[in-house]
Amino acid sequence: MIEINAVDTLMTAAAPAKTEFEAVIGLETHCQLSTNTKIFSTSSTTFGATPNTHIDPVCMGMPGTLPVLNEKVLEYAVKTGLALNCQIAPYSKFDRKQYFYPDLPKNYQISQFDLPIAEHGHVNIELTDKKGEPLLDEKGKAVTKRIGVTRLHMEEDAGKLVHAGSDRLAGSTHSLVDYNRAGVALVEIVSEPDLRTGREAAEYAQEIRRIVRYLGVSDGNMQEGSLRCDVNISVRPKGREKFGTKVEIKNMNSFSAIQKAIDYEIERQVAAIERGDGDTIVQETRLWDESTQRTSSMRKKEGSSDYRYFPEPDLGPIEVSAEQKEAWKATLPELPAQKRLRYEAELGLSPYDARVLTDEKAVAEYFEAAIATGATAKLVANWVMGDIAAHLNANTGMVITELPLKPEMLAELIQLIDDGTISGKIAKEILPELLEKGGSAKAIVESKGLTQISDPAAIEAMIDELMEANPDKVEQFRAGKKKLQGFFVGQLMKKSGGRVDPKLSNQILAKKLKG
Amino acid sequence: MIDKEQVHRVAHLARLELQPEEETQFEGQLNSILEYFEQLSELNTEDVAPTTRAIDVSNITRIDQLKSSPNREEILDCAPEREGDFFRVPKIMGEG
Structure with missing residues (x-):
């Protein structure tokens, strides 16, 4: 042991110290x-x-027209700001951002520059492992x-360009413009540049999506x-304060693309620095190409002063009163x-369960409606995340609110298992009917005679019949072939249609077989 | 004061192609405009909040109610070039 350790130490000392790098990542998220x-x-x-x-x-910016702010936009922006723990500006205004590009009909975009509607917020994200499951302390x-x-x-969207003659801008002979999205x-x-990995960035983006x-x-x-x-994104040696040269990446249309584009870009930038080619990292915009899984340069980034922002003269300022803010809040x-915190602290669910159940608001509400009737949280969680989720997945496009099996019906089913009226096996058997048509689990169980048999005498009688019908198996069991108890359990389940209480049956069976 | 280089830069940002004599002309004109506005800095504005408009109104909004424009065809026909449902624009040289 000692010798091996000595060799290890020697080798480590001999290897050149490798600089560790970290990425500094910030996201700009546009939500329609x-x-x-x-x-x-x-x-x-x-x-x-x-x-x-x-x-x-x-x-379309025709001469003589005047923009008027949609009141819902202000309401939604303030609510989002509040949900992101931001301070809402008591006084806010719109500005013109000037640039020339065919997707912009007015040659300027109405946006907000120095007095945005909300500032200084934060979100708490869960850190996740490779499988996307929460890391635990x-x-x-x-x-x-x-x-x-x-x-x-708040700002307006631009239009959409279709590049003719090529699917890429570079090879096209002309472009076609659709302004349906302009002004949305x-x-x-x-x-803030608080993110360090592709996974963190993807999780942040997902949390923003959940919130909106x-x-x-x-x-x-x-x-x-x-x-x-x-x-x-930029990279720097770990421990250094100063940021490296910042590169912007666009064109990711999934969370996994965000993660992969960042991982690719970190690798590219670190490799350049390690080769001694750090100068080749320039401030620019790069596009993520899903087919090649790479980023490529799109344009040199213009400084923000080139946008020549000035206050939008066609729109008045926005003042959000304290009363209005509180009313929206x-x-x-x-x-x-x-919800995740509450599910863990008050309902005793695992971080994984809490995360899955709260991903979609409708699912969380379904879960909460079911437990409101008194059903055990963990049991409801298992059904919602298991059989119900599988059913929704199998029926693409179906959402939980459309499910004929309403939360209180699921609670009734779980109650029947909980109080021993039916076995878990029977519950699974009647579930397809409930998922398709809904209805009362209790009524189905009664009409089909599926209640659990918990009367020892009844179970004993069935076991006696089985032993009589299979004297050879009984003999083999008693001669030491203990595995045969499984055979009898199977026969008993078959005979009773899965209705016998499994625990009680096993006890009685063990005693009877022993003789 | 702005110099010829700034005139050139502003012209570029505004996608204007200026002849050298025009650059000289605009340098003079723009400077005289700026000088004229310079007079404002003679006033003490220390205790005055920045003003972006002369009319004191705020929170002008409208309800979120759909009203389609009847002018679609007219607007499309305003374009120098139209291709069916689309506006057609020349080859784009670079991103702006």
């Missing part, structure tokens, strides 16, 4: 707000319409990390572009992080 109409005009925001059908003189509690939210502001309301949420969906202010659909994340639902 679920309003009926655009932020400053009355056109529809419905996704997937015929190109340029949701356009109007205001969002020594007390078995989920490990969380606080991620700062720098600001949240967004909130942009900017995080709980609030009902956005559907958070990444495929349709309702939730878009831009990543700012009072309508906030219990948020996912609060």
Whole structure:
């Protein structure tokens, strides 16, 4: 042992000290707000319409038109700010951000610059392992990390470009523009550079999605572009204060793409520094390419002063009174992080169960409705996360609120198992019918005669019959072939239609077989 | 005061192509405009909150009610080039 250790030490000492790097990551998340109409005009925001059908003189910047703020946008932005623990600005305004690109009909975007509606917030995210399950501390509690939210502001979305003659900008001969999305309301949420890994960033983005969906202010659909994340990332030797050169990555349309793009970019930047090519990392925007699993350079980043922001002259300032803020605050639902904590502390559920149950608000509400009738939390959790989740998965597009099996019906089923009326096996047997049609578990059990047989005399009688019918097996058992008890259990279940109390049956069977 | 280089830069950001003589002309004109506004700095504004507008109104909002515009065709036809349901724009040289 001593010798091996000595060799180990020698080898470590001989190897050149390898610098450890860490990534500094911040996210800019754009959430499309679920309003009926655009932020400053009355056109529809419905996704997937015929190109340029949701356009109007205001969002197209026709001369002489005036934008007017949609009141829902302000309400949703303030609620989101409150849910992200932000301070809500008592006085806020809109600004013009100027740049020329064909997706922008007015040549400026109405956004907020120096006085955003919300600032100085934070979210607590759970740290997760490779499988996406929460990491636990020594007390078995989920490990969380606080991620700062720098600001949240309101702005309008741009249109969509289709590059003709090529699926890429580079090879196209001309482009076609659809302005249906131009002027759709967004909130942009900017995080502090508190994230360190791709996994943390993906978890942060998921938590933002959970929050906006709980609030009902956005559907958070990444495929349709309702939730878009831009990543700012740099690497530096661990322990150094100063940030490295920051690169922006865009074009990730899933949480796993966010994670993979960041992991790729960390590797690329660290490799460049280790080769002595650190200078090749320049401040630029890079695009994530899902097909090649790489990032590639898109453009050199312009300094923010090039946008020549100035106060939007067509819109008045926004003043949110303390009363209005409190009124909106009072309508906030219990948020996912609060639910997770409560499920663990008050219901005794594991961090994993709490995380799965609270991911979707509708599922959490279903679970809560079931336990409100008195059913045991852990049992309800198992059914919701197991058979019910599997059923919903198998029926794509079905949501838990549409399930014929209502929470109180599930509670009734669980109650029947809990008080010994039916076995777990019978419960699983009648579940498909309940999932399809709903109804009373008790009524089904009674009408089909499925109640559990717990009368020792009745069980004994059945066992006697079985032993009489299989004298050879009884003999073999008594000669030492103890495994045969399993055979009798199986026969007994078959004979009773799975209705005998399994524990009691085993006790009686053991005694009888012994003779 | 702004110099010719700044005029050039602002013109570039505004996607304006200026002839050298125009740059000289605009340098003078822009400077005289800025000088004119410079007069404002003679006033002491230390205790005055920044003003972005002259009319004292806030919280002008509208209800979130759908009203489709009847002007779709007109708007599309305003474009220099139209291709069916789309606005057609020339090849994009770089991101802006």
